[in-house]
Amino acid sequence: MVEARFYNSVEAEQHLFLSGTNTTPVCWYAIGFASGYCAAERGMEIYFKEVECVACGHSSCSVIGRDAQSWGTELAQLREEYGFSSFADVEAYWAERRRVASALIKHRGRLFSSVTHDATADLAIRKRTMNAIGNHFIVREPAMMEVLDQAVCVARLNSPVLVQGETGTGKEFVVNLIHQQSARADRELVSVNCAAFTESLLESELFGHTRGAFTGAISDKPGLFELADDGTLFLDEVGEMPLGLQAKLLRAIENGEIRRVGSNKTIKVNPRFLAATNRDLQAMIAAGKFREDLYFRLNSFVIQLPPLRERPNSIPPMVQQFLQEITSKFEKRVLGVSPEAMACLMAYVWPGNVRELKHAIERAVVVTSGHTIQVRDLPFEIRFCSPKKEEEFVLKRGERQVIAKVLAENHGDRTATARALNISISTLWRKMKRYDLMDTGKPHYKDTARAAPVESWSLSKRPRTVETAPEDLT
16 A cells, blocks of 8 residues: 655646535545556556645545455445456556557567668668769769759658649759659659739639630639549649639648639549749748648658759759750750869859759850850859859848748738848838848738727837837847
């Protein structure tokens, strides 16, 4: 038998605060935990009972713990209080507990086995990745290799994948890689650019329409959901999808059912969903431009592609590969790039990433008069780039993210945002305009009783703000 006394019980204090004194003890969580812990430790049926409780007017809480046999005639009542109607229920509980414990032991054994073979598994994944990408994608940094390994691993699953990255980083290549390495590789990969259609046209493209559904609908047309049935549906630029259509997309993903525009008939579909975007979807959620439930439905597995400026070792081999492709296309003999020109290419920040690099090499091949690309052959912005400009680019990109985050936290209130960032409202306004955050900064008033109507504001009524912070946050 165990007798124990404990103090400052949260259950007892809350009961006194909310309901006053009670006629019976109230610390059920405490004695339930004690009973379960001791029973598990001893491997036998043990129950604790509270005999004194602060909620009943006692100075402290007191409990008694005994094994089943020691409780005598009280055992049946205790079992009932703990949710067991009979001893058979107790036996069933312990049988289930032993089964779970055995399963855990086997699971830990499998985990240990997988850990001991991590090196072999990593080599197999790496080999499969290299075979999959072949000569189509140049990788020189471990971070990029890890991203491609993830794409190859997730390809075997059917869960949705969200590929994020700046424009020109290779999102479409990764999507194609996932499809080609999946069990659906022999089926269709159907793509749609969500930014290329109006809301009504995009709905028709995705779900299809029936004859007469709208002007010009002269026949029934299946949508991309139907064309991608048992295949893969790629939603490119998913961040540009209108809000109204996002709700319909969410329902189609969750239920696997669609309706053509103008029809009441439900059609079962089974595509795998891949999505890509260069937008910050979490910032869009905070600004009310993207549905949070759709975001969590699409991001079962997220692949984040690093920008080209974070993998400079890939630039020289990419340049050589592009040279071979472009010179063959233009039938022009350009053998390489001068050291000075390569230094400029390495120093540039590449906001357009790989796509911009390819266009720069293409332009250089066209304008060069020799067999080697010189600095003068490069685009103007690359020729006059410097490490200082790269640093400023990275800092300003980080500054935009900070401002967007603080604006979202303050629900678009510019005054509160400026105060949190320790800058003036005018400085905040200029930065919001520079970073295209004006929509994010529209004021939203929580307290309408205290907030003056917008139309009644005037410059004379606004409090004067003195700018005391430097121009850049960083």
